Amino acid sequence: MTTDVITLRDRAGRAKSGSAWYTAPGLLFIPALVLLVPVFLVPTVILLVTSFTSDQGMFHQYQRMWETELVRTVFLRSLTVAAIVTLISLVLAIPYASIALKSGRRLRNILLGAVTASLFFSVLVRAYAWLAILGHGGPVLSALKSLGVDIEQLQLVNSPTGVIVGMVQYGLPFMVISLTDVMGRLDGNLERAAAAHGAGPVRRFLTVTLPLLTPGVLAGSTIVFVTTLGYFVIPAILGSPREMMIGQLISDQVGTTLDWSYGAALSAVLLVITFGVMLVLRALARMIGRSGS
Numbered sequence: 219m220t221t222d223v224i225t226l227r228d229r230a231g232r233a234k235s236g237s238a239w240y241t242a243p244g245l246l247f248i249p250a251l252v253l254l255v256p257v258f259l260v261p262t263v264i265l266l267v268t269s270f271t272s273d274q275g276m277f278h279q280y281q282r283m284w285e286t287e288l289v290r291t292v293f294l295r296s297l298t299v300a301a302i303v304t305l306i307s308l309v310l311a312i313p314y315a316s317i318a319l320k321s322g323r324r325l326r327n328i329l330l331g332a333v334t335a336s337l338f339f340s341v342l343v344r345a346y347a348w349l350a351i352l353g354h355g356g357p358v359l360s361a362l363k364s365l366g367v368d369i370e371q372l373q374l375v376n377s378p379t380g381v382i383v384g385m386v387q388y389g390l391p392f393m394v395i396s397l398t399d400v401m402g403r404l405d406g407n408l409e410r411a412a413a414a415h416g417a418g419p420v421r422r423f424l425t426v427t428l429p430l431l432t433p434g435v436l437a438g439s440t441i442v443f444v445t446t447l448g449y450f451v452i453p454a455i456l457g458s459p460r461e462m463m464i465g466q467l468i469s470d471q472v473g474t475t476l477d478w479s480y481g482a483a484l485s486a487v488l489l490v491i492t493f494g495v496m497l498v499l500r501a502l503a504r505m506i507g508r509s510g511s
Contacts, residue, residue: 268482269485283487293464296463297447300446303382307392308435330394337391345452352375376457381452381457383456384452392445396441397438399434433503436499440500454466
């Protein structure tokens with residue numbers, strides 16, 4: 219009996235080791251690599267190589283970029299707008315996600331469904347909708363005019379205000395989804411314990427809830443900041459050429475002036491900045507995770 223058990227065990231071990239090559243977890247990466255290599259990696263390499271192809275020297279385009287005040291202004295404006303959009307999205311998403319999770323099932327499904335449904339509408343449709351809402355003759359300016367506000371000098375479209383409004387509407391769903399996932403796993407007894415010890419609502423939020431929301435805050439901030447930093451469609455429709463963002467500048471260099479090398483250099487710098495922001499936020503998340511544990 220013992221011999222039979224050992225024999226069966228040896229056969230099972232040989233069968234397991236013989237089939238290990240096609241059950242390796244690393245094979246799960248192959249479909250992703252098949253998609254990412256031609257779609258992402260190869261174009262990125264071509265982009266970087268193009269940025270160094272100039273008749274006036276390998277680093278001429280980067281030197282030209284560094285010496286141009288317009289480029290520095292556009293990059294600074296893009297970073298500022300992306301940071302403002304991320305902050306506004308965070309401020310709006312926290313109470314929205316909290317109200318949605320504390321509501322009944324029907325209202326919760328409606329609130330979260332409304333956020334998710336907005337992702338299925340084309341960005342072009344949403345941008346032109348904001349153009350009609352914020353433009354002259356639209357409901358916003360008409361309401362302000364009825365309140366006695368002088369709207370002649372008030373410019374909500376073709377301005378940074380319109381760009382920020384449109385981008386907040388674009389990035390808000392990602393922030394809400396990130397926070398909802400974290401909020402749904404919070405222990406409600408922690409807030410009740412803090413309240414039992416005399417902590418008010420504001421203090422409970424700042425000392426108990428907000429630190430626990432840090433993973434969702436960082437995840438949502440990363441998604442919103444990175445996606446809005448180099449965005450093109452919304453700034454092109456709601457913004458103006460006088461206050462262009464980096465996506466518009468790259469599009470002008472590639473599509474209008476046909477300076478592919480300079481456009482590639484601008485894109486390469488934007489790519490480096492984006493990865494830098496992601497690495498900083500990731501390191502911050504790990505630091506907070508270690509301190510919390």
